[in-house]
Amino acid sequence: NAGVTQTPKFQVLKTGQSMTLQCAQDMNHNSMYWYRQDPGMGLRLIYYSASEGTTDKGEVPNGYNVSRLNKREFSLRLESAAPSQTSVYFCASSEAGQGGGYTFGSGTRLTVV
Amino acid sequence: QKEVEQDPGPLSVPEGAIVSLNCTYSNSAFQYFMWYRQYSRKGPELLMYTYSSGNKEDGRFTAQVDKSSKYISLFIRDSQPSDSATYLCAMIRSGGYNKLIFGAGTRLAVHP
Numbered sequence: 001n002a003g004v005t006q007t008p009k010f011q012v013l014k015t016g017q018s019m020t021l022q023c024a025q026d027m028n029h030n031s032m033y034w035y036r037q038d039p040g041m042g043l044r045l046i047y048y049s050a051s052e053g054t055t056d057k058g059e060v061p062n063g064y065n066v067s068r069l070n071k072r073e074f075s076l077r078l079e080s081a082a083p084s085q086t087s088v089y090f091c092a093s094s095e096a097g098q099g100g101g102y103t104f105g106s107g108t109r110l111t112v113v
Numbered sequence: 114q115k116e117v118e119q120d121p122g123p124l125s126v127p128e129g130a131i132v133s134l135n136c137t138y139s140n141s142a143f144q145y146f147m148w149y150r151q152y153s154r155k156g157p158e159l160l161m162y163t164y165s166s167g168n169k170e171d172g173r174f175t176a177q178v179d180k181s182s183k184y185i186s187l188f189i190r191d192s193q194p195s196d197s198a199t200y201l202c203a204m205i206r207s208g209g210y211n212k213l214i215f216g217a218g219t220r221l222a223v224h225p
Binding site: 004035103 | 117119121154155156157158159162201203212213214215216217218
């Protein structure tokens, strides 16, 4: 069981470069999420997709865009990377309305220099 | 002020100790409460899930929710070195589209 798969696992970018973080889930979940995790800050929601075809901003959306490509895939794009976006990024999915039960991927460690 | 407050620790205990981890929150609309465990360089995994006030027990783990005090706890009995991880509390508001709001996480080390 793959669960939630994120690629790449590690990435180093130069300031101003762009990249897309990929996420795919095989659990037929309706909802998908992107979080970033920084020391002492916990996980903060960047964007989420309640269902296929919809996306909404979370707590810290500035500098990011997302695409819900289909039910399985939800990508996160950094158009012009900044050092403040150095973080660990987690994708998660859940069955809408369950009130919990997120499944997380293993994360992407991004460093912007 | 953060919606969910959690002491980041670190917390260091000897093997076999009872561990108490806590979070407080400010929004009375939170109805679903969870604890996630995160090992180093891994994604969080769901450990306990409770709805509204009360206790829930699963093996060595007990989750407590006191909505009147806006306070949740996770107790670990007979702690083991394999319990060494970061523990994150998380909660969802009613009508919150399943969006989890996390505490900062408490780092726990259980030494033999």
